[in-house]
Amino acid sequence: MTEPAKPGAAAPTAPLKKYARQGKSNATIYDIARAAGVNPSTVSRALSKPGRVSAKTQKLIEDAAAELNYHVNPFARALPTGRTSTLGLIVADITNPTFFDIIRGAETTATAGDYTLMLAESAESAATELTAARRMLATVDGLILASPRMSDDEIRDLARDKPVAVINREVRGVRCVVPDVNKGIGEAVRSLAANGHHKVVYIAGPLPSWMSARRWDGVRSACEWSHLDAVRIESSKPTVEGGREAAREVLASGATAVLSYNDLLAIGLMQELQAAGIEVPDQISIVGFDDIFGADFTTPPLTTVRSPLGECGSRAAAMLLDTLHGSAPEVAETLRVETELVVRGSSGRLINGT
């Protein structure tokens, strides 16, 4: 197909000449103006805002454009307007399936709105998150921050430049979409109480996680309401591995039920407990959070408080789109979406009970 690599003539450091200036070969509005016998500016009008040009010239131009296989140059367009048709999304950890649904939701409604999604991750680091955000902000029309780790002020700062939507966290002055944990947690705790549990342990997530704090608050107050003891233990990391590591401490707590910051922790915990010969849910009930992909693959399948992650992503993208289209409430009110308990097999009545 192609010539074998033959050093010499070709400068080895130069970028592949094959793709050198692909702009050269592309038709511009000048080309089509010439072909249609009109002025470039007329072409621009005809192609960007149809209706501001006579039907006749319109057709003339469109035909010429089709003939020349014309495509707008997004950069050239973005330069004067400052608007690309692009939304950015930054997630804390691409590894974490929690974000899968968020990504999917955002991507879907973005492309539905004729926008493209740009993705970046922050590797759970506030610093790289800020860097990524800044970098994206230059290229996108709006930015979605999923479970951001940076400070409120930094987020507000970003939001000053371009529309920003935050998921899984509430930041004053910035549009947010957050799952309202109380309903789901309430259901979970009541269900636990009804099954004869008296003490629950909450396995917390990363300290900087706003959501982890919210969930602990929810657990604590729901337990208070239902007259259950609630204790909190920390996890090393919000992963399956972290869940495994927490097993010992969970056992030591003397609790018969556990709610964990997320499903990954719950799954890891369950694996470790079962490996130690402990029956779930007969001896201990486990409830996760989020209902991620795979939560129902386990045996028993995981009971979990479902966050509508896909909806969160979708809503955040929609918020941005609305703002961009000028139809959006001026006040940055945060949107709450419901959580609900999904009862599966990992929670239930105590057999060896207290």
Added chain:
Amino acid sequence: MTEPAKPGAAAPTAPLKKYARQGKSNATIYDIARAAGVNPSTVSRALSKPGRVSAKTQKLIEDAAAELNYHVNPFARALPTGRTSTLGLIVADITNPTFFDIIRGAETTATAGDYTLMLAESAESAATELTAARRMLATVDGLILASPRMSDDEIRDLARDKPVAVINREVRGVRCVVPDVNKGIGEAVRSLAANGHHKVVYIAGPLPSWMSARRWDGVRSACEWSHLDAVRIESSKPTVEGGREAAREVLASGATAVLSYNDLLAIGLMQELQAAGIEVPDQISIVGFDDIFGADFTTPPLTTVRSPLGECGSRAAAMLLDTLHGSAPEVAETLRVETELVVRGSSGRLINGT
């Protein structure tokens, strides 16, 4: 904060004036040139290719840039150069966890190379895939196609404009990275044979999937080699649901072992079989493909032929980066990565055996 929406003066269709021309407020090389007392072109040089400017002015300029909080305008830069620092990735289905490792791999090495990743999905449709690809091609420096559904010619066409890397499919003349299924499948089939199985059934994936065909080829020839019967059945869709639906036909086939196009099918199949009271692996062995996230959540955990998906994504991105940097073989040779059998609990010796 802001005034309540008051119709009248403000044109309701206009984009939020708040972000109207954010360019106006941003520092340009002209601003920093003025601040540093040099010419804009010097600033450009200092900021893009360090070393072509005296150390003194360099520092002067950098300080001024920092002071003014300067950031390049990517569009303005892209216009003359034609190069953005962006890679595109198109996946068939964001819903499918198979792609998440690919995404992760690509994203990681892209940002490691100081590129940003743009994501789009094709919803398993060749037509929208082509549209998305075309749209992306205009904005990115290189494009990764993961399990593309469009035709070879269409792909080659795209590759003519910009560097393209294909994952999970081999297209002549285009750089590809494909898992070499034979090693993994060989291991799987030999293991099955050693465990006393005589007939295996392959649950196929989507007809247009190049990979599904490769895998069936591999299964067939490995079975021939090991003197096993191999039959193939189709699936409605390559998902958990599709796996459930295939259960009846699997049973009808009389095979005691199944290899499925992917893990999702395998998991769905296992769930359905178990729900019908069939023991896995005592009565039937199940082997999946890919080793996706969650494959080890099941009971028994899924035996599967692992494709190094993350590596595929990473390698594809690296190929593009190499090409972009001019260091790349002119010939589009395809890169093969190894597959391997991961033995877990869902496969084993027949108990009620033949």
Added chain:
DNA sequence: TTGTAGGCGTTATCAG
């Protein structure tokens, strides 16, 4: 080493 000037492809503003 640094300054000058022209251009990248579009959009936007003004006249006509």
Added chain:
DNA sequence: CTGATAACGCCTACAA
């Protein structure tokens, strides 16, 4: 309704 013409912000010969 359409045609000039000036930005948009940066890059890059070319000249000094």
